[in-house]
Amino acid sequence: MSLVEIENLTIRFGGRPALSGLSLAIARGERFGIVGESGSGKSLTALAITGLLPDAAEATGVIRFDGKLLPTDERAMAALRGHRIGIVFQEPMTALNPLMRVGAQIDEALDLADSSTREVAALLQEVGLDSSHAIRFPHQLSGGQRQRVMIAMALASDPDLIIADEPTSALDVITQRRVLDLIAEICDRRQMTLIFISHDMRAVAALCNRVAVLKAGELVETVPTEDVLRRPKAAYTQALVDATQMAPRANHDLSDQDLLLSVEGVTRAYSRNGLFSRRQPPLMAVNDVSFDVTRGEVLALVGPSGCGKTTLARVIAGLDSATSGTMTIDSTPYHGADLPREKRGDISLVFQDPFGSFNPRLTIGKSLAEPLRLLPKLSPLDREQRLIEAIESVGLDASMLTRYPHEFSGGQRQRLAIARALVTRPRLVVLDEPVSALDVSVRGAVLDLLARLQSQFGLTYLIISHDLDMVAAMADRVMVMEAGRIVEAGSPKTLFADPRHSLTKALMAARLPDLV
Amino acid sequence: MRTAWMRHPGLMLGLAASFAFALLGLLSLVWTPYPIGDISIARRFAVPSPDHWLGTDQLGRDMLSLIMSGTLTSFTVGATAIIIGAGIGVPLGLAAAIYGGPVEWLVLRFSDLAFAFPSIIIAILIATLMGPGAANAVIAIGIFNIPVFAQVARGGALTISTLDYVAAARLAGLSRPAIALRHLLPNIASLIIVQATIQLSVGILAEAGFSYIGLGTQPPETSLGLMLRDAQNLFLIHPWLSIAPGLAIAVIVIALNIAGDGLRDILDPRLRRQEVGRVAG
Numbered sequence: 001m002s003l004v005e006i007e008n009l010t011i012r013f014g015g016r017p018a019l020s021g022l023s024l025a026i027a028r029g030e031r032f033g034i035v036g037e038s039g040s041g042k043s044l045t046a047l048a049i050t051g052l053l054p055d056a057a058e059a060t061g062v063i064r065f066d067g068k069l070l071p072t073d074e075r076a077m078a079a080l081r082g083h084r085i086g087i088v089f090q091e092p093m094t095a096l097n098p099l100m101r102v103g104a105q106i107d108e109a110l111d112l113a114d115s116s117t118r119e120v121a122a123l124l125q126e127v128g129l130d131s132s133h134a135i136r137f138p139h140q141l142s143g144g145q146r147q148r149v150m151i152a153m154a155l156a157s158d159p160d161l162i163i164a165d166e167p168t169s170a171l172d173v174i175t176q177r178r179v180l181d182l183i184a185e186i187c188d189r190r191q192m193t194l195i196f197i198s199h200d201m202r203a204v205a206a207l208c209n210r211v212a213v214l215k216a217g218e219l220v221e222t223v224p225t226e227d228v229l230r231r232p233k234a235a236y237t238q239a240l241v242d243a244t245q246m247a248p249r250a251n252h253d254l255s256d257q258d259l260l261l262s263v264e265g266v267t268r269a270y271s272r273n274g275l276f277s278r279r280q281p282p283l284m285a286v287n288d289v290s291f292d293v294t295r296g297e298v299l300a301l302v303g304p305s306g307c308g309k310t311t312l313a314r315v316i317a318g319l320d321s322a323t324s325g326t327m328t329i330d331s332t333p334y335h336g337a338d339l340p341r342e343k344r345g346d347i348s349l350v351f352q353d354p355f356g357s358f359n360p361r362l363t364i365g366k367s368l369a370e371p372l373r374l375l376p377k378l379s380p381l382d383r384e385q386r387l388i389e390a391i392e393s394v395g396l397d398a399s400m401l402t403r404y405p406h407e408f409s410g411g412q413r414q415r416l417a418i419a420r421a422l423v424t425r426p427r428l429v430v431l432d433e434p435v436s437a438l439d440v441s442v443r444g445a446v447l448d449l450l451a452r453l454q455s456q457f458g459l460t461y462l463i464i465s466h467d468l469d470m471v472a473a474m475a476d477r478v479m480v481m482e483a484g485r486i487v488e489a490g491s492p493k494t495l496f497a498d499p500r501h502s503l504t505k506a507l508m509a510a511r512l513p514d515l516v
Numbered sequence: 517m518r519t520a521w522m523r524h525p526g527l528m529l530g531l532a533a534s535f536a537f538a539l540l541g542l543l544s545l546v547w548t549p550y551p552i553g554d555i556s557i558a559r560r561f562a563v564p565s566p567d568h569w570l571g572t573d574q575l576g577r578d579m580l581s582l583i584m585s586g587t588l589t590s591f592t593v594g595a596t597a598i599i600i601g602a603g604i605g606v607p608l609g610l611a612a613a614i615y616g617g618p619v620e621w622l623v624l625r626f627s628d629l630a631f632a633f634p635s636i637i638i639a640i641l642i643a644t645l646m647g648p649g650a651a652n653a654v655i656a657i658g659i660f661n662i663p664v665f666a667q668v669a670r671g672g673a674l675t676i677s678t679l680d681y682v683a684a685a686r687l688a689g690l691s692r693p694a695i696a697l698r699h700l701l702p703n704i705a706s707l708i709i710v711q712a713t714i715q716l717s718v719g720i721l722a723e724a725g726f727s728y729i730g731l732g733t734q735p736p737e738t739s740l741g742l743m744l745r746d747a748q749n750l751f752l753i754h755p756w757l758s759i760a761p762g763l764a765i766a767v768i769v770i771a772l773n774i775a776g777d778g779l780r781d782i783l784d785p786r787l788r789r790q791e792v793g794r795v796a797g
Contacts, residue, residue, distance in 0.1 A: 319683055344689055357680040361702040367681070371688040420684065 001067060003028045003161060003193050004049060009061035011044050011053065019044050019217045022061070028160070031187055031194040033208030033225070035201055035240065037439045038410060040214040042197045046163050049195070050085055051077040066160070082112040086154025088183075090166040092146035096138040102149045103134025106156060113157030123152040128182060143305065144175035151182065155190075162187070165197045172305040172466045177510035180207055199439045201240045202512040205229060213237045229515050241515055243441045246473035254294045254476065260460050261293040261316070261428055266325035268311050285311040287484035288325070293428065298454065298461045300471040300492075302507065303481035309464045310352075312481075313430050316462065317349040329428070345374040345424035352433040354413035358405035364391075364416055365401030371424045390419040393456070394449060411442035415449065422453065432464045447474060468507055472496060480504050527778020533771035537764075541588030548581035553736050561754055570760050573743075574750060579757070582738050583764050589650060589739035590768065593732075594719030596654045598712050601661020606708060608662070609669025610696045613677060623670070627663035635660035635722055636731075643731045650723075650739070653732040657719045668711045672704030706783035710776055717772035724765050740765050 002025040011019040019041035026032045034042045047053045049063060051070055063070045065084070071077050081087070089095040097105060106120045121131035127148040138146055147167055154162055164183060168176035184207055187194045198204050204211055204225070211228050213220040213236065220234045232238045266289050269282040285308040293299050301309045314320040314336075316327060321336030328334075332343050339347070348371065351357040358367050365387060372383050388398045394415040405413060414434065421429050434450065435443040447470065454461060465471055471478055472492045480488040480495075480503055488501040499505045549569070556576035564571045570579035612623035639656035646652060676682065677700065685695045726732030727741030735742065740761045747757035 314683075317687060319686060341689055344687065349684075349687055351680040351684070353680060357684060359681045359699050359703070362698075367684075370685060370690070374689045 001028070002026055002064075003030075003066055004195070005062075005064040006045070006049070007062040007064075009045070009048060009059065009063065011041070011048060012058045013056055017217055018057075019048075022214075022219050024212055024219070024222065026193060026195065028193055029191050030210060031184075031196065031208045033204035033211040034195065034197045034214060035199065035204045035211055036214035037199055037441050039216070041217040042199075042214050043165055045214075046087075046165050046195060046197055050081055050087060050163065083114070083157050084160045086157065086159040086162040088147070088150050088154050088162065088164040088167045091170050092143065092150045093138065093170075095150055096146060098138050101135050101137055102141065106134070106149065106152050109153040109156035123155055124149075126155065126186065127152045128178075142175070143171050144179060147171065147175075147179050148182065151179075151186070155186065158190075159192065161193045161195065163195045163197070166199070167196075168203065169198075169200075173468065174304055174506055174510040176203075177512065180512075183207065199441070200244070200512075201228075201440065202244045202515055205515055206512050213240065240441055243444050244515055246444065246447065246469050248473050252296055252298070252476055254297050257295040257297070259292055260295040260297075260329065261462075262328045263292070263316070264290050264326050264328070266290070266312070266315060266322045266327060268308070268315055268320065269323045284308075284484045286315065286322070289481075289484070289486055290325075291479060291486065291489070293460060293462060295427070295460055296454075296458060298463065298474055298476045300463045300465060300475035300478045301481055302465055302468065302471055302478060303503070304466060304507075307481045308484040309481050310432055313349065313432050313462070313464050316428075317347055317430050318344060319349070341374065345371065346426050347428045347430065348421035348424060348426040349430045350414075350417050350421045350432065350434055353437050354410050354417055355437075357417050358413065360405055363402050363404055364408075367405075368401065368416070368420045368423055371420060374424055386423055390423040391416070393422065393453060394419045410438050411446060414438060414446055418446075418449065418453070422457065425457065426459070428460045428462065430462045430464070433466070434463065435470060436465065436467060443470070450474070466507075468496065468511055480507070524778045524781060526774050527782070530771045530774030530776075530778055533767060534775050537587050537768050537771070538591055540584050541591050544581070544584035544588050548578070548584050550578035550581045552577060552581050552585050552738055554578070563756075571756060573746065573757055574754070579760055582743055583740070583761060586738045586740040586743055586761060587764060587768070589733055589737065590720045590723055590741075590765075591716075593650055593654050593657065593723040593739075594716045597657035597661055597719045598715050600654070600658030601715060602665045602708060602712060605662040605665025606669040606701075609666035609671075610673050610700060612666070612670045613673035613700070614692045614696050620670075623666060627666055630659060630663040636725070639726050639731045648731045648734060650733045650737065653723050653726045656726070657722050660722070661715050661719070664715060665708065665711060668707055669704060672707045673700045676700055676703050706779075710780040710783060713772055713776035713779055717769045717776070720772070721765065721769055 004024070004026040006022055006024045009019060009022040010017060022041070022045060034045060036042045044053070044057070048059055049065070053059055065080065071080060096102065103120050106123055110120070120134050124131050124133060129145060129148050129152070133141065133145065138149070141149065167183070168179050171179060180203060183194065183196070186192065194208070196204060196207050205228070208225055210222065210224050212222045213234065215236050220236050223233065228237055229241060232241055266286055267284065268286040269284050271282045287308070289312060301312065303309050311320065315322050318334070318337055318339035321338065326333050326335060329343060329346060332340060334340065334343070358364070368387050368390060369383060372378060372386060378386070387401060391398055391401060396412065396415055396419070408416065431450070435446050438446060450461070451474065453459060461474075463471065463474060475492050478490065478492050478495050479486045480501060482503045488495065488499070488504050495504065496508060499508050554577060558576065559572055560574055560576040562568050562572040562576075568578050568580070570583065572578055573582065608623050608626070612620040635656045638659050639652060642652045642655055673696070682695060682699055685699055690698065723732055723739060724741030724744065727739045728745045730745070733739040733742050743761035744758055747754070747761070751758050
């Protein structure tokens, strides 16, 4: 018999359907994946099963858990969640109480589940954490460790069903792989049913035996994982599978190109002024980094979270200043924020999060025009022309200039962010995780766009990323960064074929298996 | 947006009541049933009747006219104090957020200092220097409002200044004041509007208090607090004379607070984002 049965579930917000007519049956012990783009209704499905839909949602249809209808009474539903369903959320920092030790939080979950047999230490051990972590607070743990604590809490009640909603999308590749492996291992050991929600077909394929593909609130198909990969029936499923493949973009012949940017011994130190920590050495976010960037090159900087790659990007773009060392662009030396105004138009930065990079109160046109202040000689007519050129070059329409950011999807916003970076006709574009906040299905299109713009305008890219597949497809040269230092560099082909440094090896090992 | 307004009946009620009182006050500028200076001992202590809807006071003045005029005084004092408070406090708060360092230290210490003196002390000080009057109440409440708005503006601006579009503006070469005007201020406007609604009710209450102890509005002008003061000796014999202005103050303050709460619910971007966040994906 099925553990979870959903019949004809429809969820509306203010009369607009967000999920329509969904029917699913998930067998006991199955590892079930729900895959789809943002807004496809996959998280809503999970919320409906756990009875956690927002008040504004009107749901119709039938959900059965273990043969019984979900209770309508909130207390009974809470008891069901506490005893039989474990939930792992996307962002462990906000899902954990910052003022409680993690051991106490796991203990609380144990209390709610009325299970006296299991101990906090045993649970921590099961998720691969030392029991000494119990006395720590969430901010003292890394993202991966927090997610492990979340999993331990979900396991506290010894649930029949565990629901993981994008549990790894806030983590870097290495941690992502470890958490996925941990979930698989626990499900095997405990014979638990898993519902795994993701936009990444590869993560789902690595973990699940059956997959439901959702598109815009409708079920496209439900198929065993092997079939999805070998012969997907629906064209949409095929498109999702194809999106995980990154075709290599053309490499560039750089032999006769001159130097654009040179970075010499750049260090960025943060002093740690605690009450009792006078003697602590400063934190070296970037530690004595030197490299050159050739004109027309695509240079990638990879490394785990917290290795200092974003700090380095901000220093190069002129948002932050180096503590020591110099950078030289076109024989103009600078240290970061002292980048001369007339040179600022030559370097631009594309941010990671497409949702935070536009002022919600300004039209797109006004936001895009902002960097043009760096070019005061431009006539109003030329400015207008630049804007239209920039927005059309990223494949959007000039009429969109009068709209506001909330009217655009994540992928469109990232295109607009690229358009803003291009409006001053820069020579060097620094891209900080340009696609990692986007759905897998739109990443390919954005990368294609970046490759096309590069050849069209003769741009030089410095790409910051933790995604090796993307880097392998885009970059001419890769630098691997760990704890503020560059530990290995080379062309992606040679570097990934024969990784020397342990970090490079770990990054390679963490890649999810290819689908085809 | 329309549904958001509909979903908050409290907000509608609060706004409607606040606007009704404000209009009543404004009406007193051009028309009151009787002139408020119209003293007639013959008709004093009249009970509510078709001639005098709310009766008359110990000098035979029409209570409805007094309350209308008193409401206008209250709103004028409260609103002017907000203009002073927001006009000085918001720029201070923004400056603290964008410059940091010594500027921020100064603003915060000034806030602490202003918070440390209750507005009543400031009012007594000003009354000693310049004599009592409505202007005195405005200045005292205004000074009290400055740190409140400075804190709200600084807090909101700090949250927003970590967002990427502010970094993008810095890359685009905008000066810090330009970033504050273009990117920070519009995005904290809703916070400031909500705070202004709350401070209006605080100001009206404070004005009533000042007038009651004789530091605020002086006769022949009138205010709700002054009416309470005039009626206090007669409270046991003619309780209505205290109840009418007291009720007016209570209703105005409650209405403004309900409106402020409701406005916060629909305007505060943090609350709104949470709602969106839960349904996303």
